[in-house]
Amino acid sequence: MTLIVEDGTGKPDAESYASAADLVIYAGKFGVTIPADEPAQEALLRRAALAMDGMTWKGRKTSSDQALAWPRRGVELDCEIKPDNYLPARIEYGQMALAAEIHADDIDPPERRKGAITVDRVEGAVTREYAVIPSNSSRLLPAAPDRPSATQFADYLLKRGLFAVRA
Template identity: 85%
Template structure:
């Protein structure tokens, strides 16, 4: 099934901001791992677009009929209001980074990960001990220690950074 790409018009049936060919180019350029077949690449792009729709972005949708969160109206960046049909390149790059992160989580599930090496002893046989990953929240963080998608999206999210809640 062909992936329907958002073209800054607010398509009611758009599924992605980037094509599978864009994702392949991104993966080659940044050295990330993605599936080799196009249907799996398109599925990753659809999954990342759905994840992006759950984020709280600046501004509001350009049209209530559009399928994806972007394009948006009323987006202020660097003291400038961006045009309504503006689709930032960082949104497209962020989607591709998020797709690669989702794939990393798929091939390296969180529950099978170990912490950093905290002890390694060599006396004939090798003895390696891993740190326990603390999980006080009941959730482990996703796979990649660095999340390039979060960096790409930072300026376009309604809130960014750490927030303290006063009780």
């Protein structure tokens, strides 16, 4: 099935902000691993778009009929209100980065990753032990700590960075 790409008009059937061809170019530029076949690439982009829909973005949807979170109206960035059909390049790049992060989790699930080194002793032979990370640990991130998608989305999310909640 062909991927329906959002073009800034608020398509009611859009599934992605980027095409599979865009994802291949992105993967080549940034050296990330993605599946080789186009249907799997499109599935990754759909999964990333669904994850993005759960994020709290600045502004509000341009139309209640549009399928994806972008385009949005009332988005203020750098003291300037962006046009209603504005579709930032960082949203597209962020989706592709998120798709690559999802694929990284698919091929190397967090529960199989090793914890921090707790013992590293050198006496003839090297002995190394890793901490055990339970799968329900709050320290276990769903993808690598260097999440390029979070960087791409930062300016467009309603809250960015750290914030305190008074109890």
